[in-house]
Amino acid sequence: MIQATYRHYPAFTRRYVRSVLKLMGLPKKPKMEAEIFGSMLQDEQVVPSINGEVLMLEWHHGREGRVVVPEPTLSTWLQTVQLSRVQGDAWSWPWEFSTLSFPTGQAFHGHPLDGALVAWVDSTTLPSRYEAFLSAHGNPHGVDMLGLGDPWLIVAVHNPLDDKPSENPTMLRGAFKPSQISDFINREAIEYAGGRAAPLADEEGMILREVVRYVLSLGMYLSAYPEAQSAGVPAWMKNKHPEGRKGVPFAQVGYDRENRELQVAMTAPHSVSPYWRQLRDARFYRGKWADHRPGSRYVLVSGYEVGAGKTVGVESIVE
Numbered sequence: 309m310i311q312a313t314y315r316h317y318p319a320f321t322r323r324y325v326r327s328v329l330k331l332m333g334l335p336k337k338p339k340m341e342a343e344i345f346g347s348m349l350q351d352e353q354v355v356p357s358i359n360g361e362v363l364m365l366e367w368h369h370g371r372e373g374r375v376v377v378p379e380p381t382l383s384t385w386l387q388t389v390q391l392s393r394v395q396g397d398a399w400s401w402p403w404e405f406s407t408l409s410f411p412t413g414q415a416f417h418g419h420p421l422d423g424a425l426v427a428w429v430d431s432t433t434l435p436s437r438y439e440a441f442l443s444a445h446g447n448p449h450g451v452d453m454l455g456l457g458d459p460w461l462i463v464a465v466h467n468p469l470d471d472k473p474s475e476n477p478t479m480l481r482g483a484f485k486p487s488q489i490s491d492f493i494n495r496e497a498i499e500y501a502g503g504r505a506a507p508l509a510d511e512e513g514m515i516l517r518e519v520v521r522y523v524l525s526l527g528m529y530l531s532a533y534p535e536a537q538s539a540g541v542p543a544w545m546k547n548k549h550p551e552g553r554k555g556v557p558f559a560q561v562g563y564d565r566e567n568r569e570l571q572v573a574m575t576a577p578h579s580v581s582p583y584w585r586q587l588r589d590a591r592f593y594r595g596k597w598a599d600h601r602p603g604s605r606y607v608l609v610s611g612y613e614v615g616a617g618k619t620v621g622v623e624s625i626v627e
């Protein structure tokens with residue numbers, strides 16, 4: 309079994325609060341941090357901002373989220389799988405609140421990242437999510453939200469291009485409705501968030517695109533191989549999570565080593581690049597799959613092995 313150290317997602321909340329303390333020349337003491345954090349959540353500029361959204365998501369993640377650790381070989385391989393064109397509501401994710409840990413040697417557009425924050429939430433629940441978060445910190449007001457009614461995918465990473473993250477930490481964040489997820493899969497389009505969000509620089513946009521593409525590929529993998537997910541801290545993770553993640557369970561994602569076709573797709577040095585094919589027909593959404601949104605299941609097609617004399621299809625589709 310290959311082992312690797314991992315870069316785990318660190319709390320933006322802590323970085324943000326401590327950057328304010330540093331700016332104000334205040335000591336990094338728990339009582340002072342709590343006071344600054346509380347004052348942030350009374351600020352009408354902070355709460356509805358992208359920073360405020362990340363603070364809210366991290367708070368819920370700490371209570372009901374997962375730390376997701378993909379096996380190192382699988383994690384790297386997921387970046388190579390092609391995303392073929394899709395139709396309709398084309399994706400799903402197992403967890404409402406999660407963070408992804410990346411093997412230390414893995415890079416996105418040439419940059420190693422400190423994990424990723426991934427939320428897959430029913431947008432109609434977001435006002436109550438904000439209300440619970442804010443009321444727990446003494447703010448009785450919620451956040452007005454528009455355009456509710458779809459599941460939203462929110463992906464955020466600490467900006468690796470920050471010159472002084474201890475003084476001005478920033479996040480690269482993308483948010484997608486189902487139609488926008490399909491649009492991204494088909495042409496890697498990310499719309500500008502607008503509002504108080506600053507437009508991404510070209511390099512930042514490329515980094516975020518690679519992360520979103522990875523998240524989508526991992527979601528497709530889990531739809532094709534649901535048995536790959538299991539609970540617990542994986543044996544392939546050599547280092548501990550620096551924050552301990554007390555009360556937040558780990559979810560490990562491995563790959564089926566008994567499946568020859570999957571091994572071929574992952575290891576054959578001269579194979580045509582594999583790709584994810586969307587399952588659209590209604591017969592794939594019956595029985596145990598009846599609660600899956602049509603179009604959200606995928607099958608891995610591996611192409612062929614050069615010189616092997618045959619095409620290898622990587623899945624016997626179970627209806």
